[in-house]
Amino acid sequence: MLQICHEKQVQLSRQYQQDTLAHAIIIQGIEGAGQGALAKWLIELLICQNPLSTTNAAGTETISEACGQCKACLLKKSDNYPDHLLLKSENKTLGVDDIRRGNAFLEKTAHLGKVKTILIPQAQVMTIAAANALLKTLEEPSANSYIVLITDDLDSLLPTIISRCAVYAIRPMIGEALLAQLKVSNLGDVQLSSSAPLTNKANDTAYINLSHLPELTDKIVHQEFQVFNQYLLDYLLHGQSEEKLLSQIVDNKYSLRWLEKITCNLMREYYLVNATDQTLLLIKQKISVQVLNQIYQAIITSNKLIKSYLQANRQFVGEQLLMTINDIVRP
Secondary structure (H helix, E strand, C coil), rough: CCCHHHHHHHHHHHHCCCCCCEEEEEEEEECCCHHHHHHHHHHHHCCCCEEEEECCCCCCEEEHHHHHHCCCCHHHHCCCCEEEEEECCCCCCHHHHHHHHHHHHCCCCCCCCCCEEEEEECCEEEEEHHHHHHHHHHHHCCCCCCEEEECCHHHCHHHHHCCEEEEEECCCCCCCCHHEEEEEECCCCEEEECCCCCCCHHHHHCCCCCHHCCCCCCCCHHHHHHEEEEEEEHHHHHHCCCCHHHHHHHHHHCHHHHHHHHHHHHHCCCCCCCCCCCHHHHCCCCHHHHHHHHHHHHHHHHHHHHHCCCCCHHHHHHHHHHHHHHHHCCC
């Protein structure tokens, strides 16, 4: 279970107690940072009819929390609380009809409690039309209503949405499992420990940062990364696995970040004495660091395109990217 960001809990508790909590809140951070846990705590606190407060021994910090026993708390636990709405879509995007449903929900009087709450767990997948529909509600909020948005990509949200919300950026808590796999090098880069059980190749997780948390803590995601890594190397070295690589780029939400990570790691390896076998093989194939830099820039451009246009055709962008990489490697 993810720990709740203590610092943000204290901050939000203070605002809750002083009745200064913003009616619209964005909780942002990389995937796995604990945004969901913080949002769940806040929603439950807002819903609770008999909230509790605990103060630390020094008397400097007070945290509010739901009692877990009142009628509202019990209904929320059973997913039957009538004054809360979870807005998520089974599709790749959250459309304007979804947001309109949320707007209509807020316009109605609360059935049980004093407030109505909406949670949007993947705000970054809102279409432009949906974001504009939400904007109207943010500009003219109904009384005693709260909207909580979660995102792992704040840049994908409209600036007008961000400007009308209180933004809380959180970093993941580093637990024992992650700490056991990481060490900090003398250069200040974070690297996997040589004894880490999840990897046997330097490029798998070398030079990581906390955005790489999914493949470091989830064995299934890590295995997917291993496969993706091999597909990319096959394509760079031999022009093989193109269809498999394209399929991953289209369907795997981590794929563009993985492209950046692997390419960046290969460039770094050029300047290390203990270069890995795969890097030496790339050198032998005359794929220079300059070529890798061109590939990296092409990946960045494609990533920006997809982030800038939520409804961009990922298949088309992926095909164009692979064609560009092929032209760079095999001119």
